Amino acid sequence: xxxxxxxxxxxxxxxxxxxxxxxxxxxxxxxxxxxxxxxxxxxxxxxxxxxxxxxxxxxxxxxxxxxxxxxxxxxxxxxxxxxxxxxxxxxxxxxxxxxxxxxxxxxxxxxxxxxxxxxxxxxxxxxxxxxxxxxxxxxxxxxxxxxxxxxxxxxxxxxxxxxxxxxxxxxxxxxxxxxxxxxxxxxxxxxxxxxxxxxxxxxxxxxxxxxxxxxxxxxxxxx
Ligand SMILES: [Zn+2]
Numbered sequence: 001x002x003x004x005x006x007x008x009x010x011x012x013x014x015x016x017x018x019x020x021x022x023x024x025x026x027x028x029x030x031x032x033x034x035x036x037x038x039x040x041x042x043x044x045x046x047x048x049x050x051x052x053x054x055x056x057x058x059x060x061x062x063x064x065x066x067x068x069x070x071x072x073x074x075x076x077x078x079x080x081x082x083x084x085x086x087x088x089x090x091x092x093x094x095x096x097x098x099x100x101x102x103x104x105x106x107x108x109x110x111x112x113x114x115x116x117x118x119x120x121x122x123x124x125x126x127x128x129x130x131x132x133x134x135x136x137x138x139x140x141x142x143x144x145x146x147x148x149x150x151x152x153x154x155x156x157x158x159x160x161x162x163x164x165x166x167x168x169x170x171x172x173x174x175x176x177x178x179x180x181x182x183x184x185x186x187x188x189x190x191x192x193x194x195x196x197x198x199x200x201x202x203x204x205x206x207x208x209x210x211x212x213x214x215x216x217x218x219x220x221x222x223x
Contacts, residue, residue, distance in 0.1 A: 003165055003173050025114050027099055028088050041065050047088045053120045054089035061089070061119075068128040072135040075158050077215045081139055086114035089125070093118045108133035110142060129159035141223050148190040150222060153202030162196070171200045 029036060029047070039046040039058055044065050048054035054061060065087060073081060090096060096104050096118060106126035107116040115130035132155045156162075162170050174180050180201050181193050190198055209218045 003169060004177075025086065025088075025109070025112055028090075028116065031095075031099070033095075034090075043069055043082075043084055045084065045086045047086060049089070049091070052089065052091055054091070061087075061125075064125075064127050065131070068131040069135075071128055071158060072132045075132065075154070076135060076139045077219065078139055081135055083113060083138065085131070085134055087127070087131075088114065088116045089119045090116060091118060091120040093120075106130045110134050110137040113138070123163060124161070126159060129155040132158040140219055147222065149187050149198070149202040150206055152190075152199045153204070154206045156199040156203040157207050162200070167200060167203050170196075171204060174200060 028034070035050045036047050037050050037055065039048070039062070041062050046054075046058070046061060046065070048058070048061075069081075073079065090099075093103075093105060096102070096107065096116060100107060100116075104116075105118045105123065106129060108130040109115070110133060113134055115127070115134060117125040117127055117130060119125040133151065136151070136154060157167060160167055165173075171180075174197055179197055181197060185193060186198055186201050190202070193201075206218070209221070
């Protein structure tokens with residue numbers, strides 16, 4: 001699929017949204033339509049519906065979660081992080097709206113250490129993005145007023161892809177087609193910008209900071 005068609009399809013639809021609802025996990029586990037199955041990796045409990053797309057791809061999911069954790073630790077500059085996490089795979093996307101009241105293809109709850117991922121043949125799960133959120137705010141520490149452009153940019157850059165396209169390809173396309181916002185709006189009005197635009201635009205900022213400054217300086221900026 002050409003990137004212009006793809007971006008048209010995902011604008012406003014593809015970007016994972018942060019949320020902090022503490023009762024989401026219990027609502028998910030008691031959802032009457034789901035017959036949850038459980039699988040494990042050394043660091044995650046994987047919850048997936050019986051007869052789902054996820055159920056047919058468990059080995060791939062396990063490996064992706066191992067890779068997501070390795071990537072998160074590397075990007076955060078630490079060698080280990082022991083606390084287990086829960087990963088819920090849901091389908092269709094409408095269920096996320098029903099459960100948490102917002103449209104999202106992924107969600108991270110950093111306090112309760114779980115992520116929810118929409119996973120079906122139509123699109124890849126944002127596993128690296130959401131797990132980075134959980135690890136980032138627990139390993140580096142959260143903020144009462146988090147720097148949204150850094151948080152989302154860091155996770156978007158770490159995930160590396162949106163569908164079949166790299167973050168760089170997406171950002172270049174948005175730039176060439178005058179779809180990016182002024183930097184001031186990305187920084188100071190982050191919540192009002194289109195999600196896919198703001199996430200990809202802000203991904204360039206932490207990438208620049210990590211390239212330009214020492215890792216502990218970037219961490220200091222966050223904390
Ligand atoms: Zn995010």
